Amino acid sequence: MTLTSQPLSTATWPAFARLVEKHDGIFGGCWCISFHLEPGENKRWAGRYRELKEARVRAGRAHAALVFDGPEAVGWCQFGPPDELPNIRSRKEYEKGLRTRPDWRITCFFIDRERRGEGIASLALREALQYIARAGGGTVEAYPEDYTAERTSNSFLCSGTLGMFLKAGFRKSRPIAMRRWVVVRRVPRARGRPAPGTSGARSG
Numbered sequence: 001m002t003l004t005s006q007p008l009s010t011a012t013w014p015a016f017a018r019l020v021e022k023h024d025g026i027f028g029g030c031w032c033i034s035f036h037l038e039p040g041e042n043k044r045w046a047g048r049y050r051e052l053k054e055a056r057v058r059a060g061r062a063h064a065a066l067v068f069d070g071p072e073a074v075g076w077c078q079f080g081p082p083d084e085l086p087n088i089r090s091r092k093e094y095e096k097g098l099r100t101r102p103d104w105r106i107t108c109f110f111i112d113r114e115r116r117g118e119g120i121a122s123l124a125l126r127e128a129l130q131y132i133a134r135a136g137g138g139t140v141e142a143y144p145e146d147y148t149a150e151r152t153s154n155s156f157l158c159s160g161t162l163g164m165f166l167k168a169g170f171r172k173s174r175p176i177a178m179r180r181w182v183v184v185r186r187v188p189r190a191r192g193r194p195a196p197g198t199s200g201a202r203s204g
């Protein structure tokens, strides 16, 4: 098995869409849109999340590192600047302690249900950090769950596990829910051209 990575873009949209459709739209039709929306916007777009996601991808306003096995996408790590991903979990608690907004957020993972436990989410995270570096780098925040040395339902872990992020060089900043942490790391700018679909993604 050789896994590769490509950014979510108009070119990779068909593979992304196949993976989402294989899982019935994910959570009954989320299409990985909920972190893009401000509160209340979900009602306006209900039933049209696929269309909205595709439009955002075409406009360069939805970013993810997709992991491929051959031509098939088997998972992703969603990332983007905060104005692209305003709707994090435990947002009220997060905003209470907020001093400076990060340049980037990592909000969500999804791995093909037949391919879990192979390290694909960890690979997608490393690839997302590479894309961020090539798009200019900066501070990166994520909001994973602490289930260290414990198993839980895979669907509770859409924002990843604390352990994955600590292994990827993040440090714990503050808790925002019983098991949910803000973690942060600085990613240096990488030389070379941004990956297709990630150019100009950085907000500040």
Ligand SMILES: CC(C)(COP(=O)(O)OP(=O)(O)OC[C@H]1O[C@@H](n2cnc3c(N)ncnc32)[C@H](O)[C@@H]1OP(=O)(O)O)[C@@H](O)C(=O)NCCC(=O)NCCS
Pocket (backbone or CB within 6 Å): 026, 032, 108, 109, 110, 111, 112, 115, 116, 117, 118, 119, 120, 121, 122, 123, 147, 150, 151, 152, 153, 154, 155, 156, 157, 158, 160, 161, 163, 164, 167
């Ligand atoms: C959670 C998820 C992303 C993990 O993907 P994966 O490819 O199996 O993860 P990895 O193999 O890279 O493992 C990463 C770490 O998470 C841990 N982990 C994975 N599943 C876990 C579980 N159910 N409970 C506790 N820890 C878990 C692994 O042990 C590993 O820890 P380690 O780095 O200390 O060894 C995957 O199960 C998934 O896609 N779940 C559904 C998420 C979802 O519903 N997303 C919808 C979008 S909102």
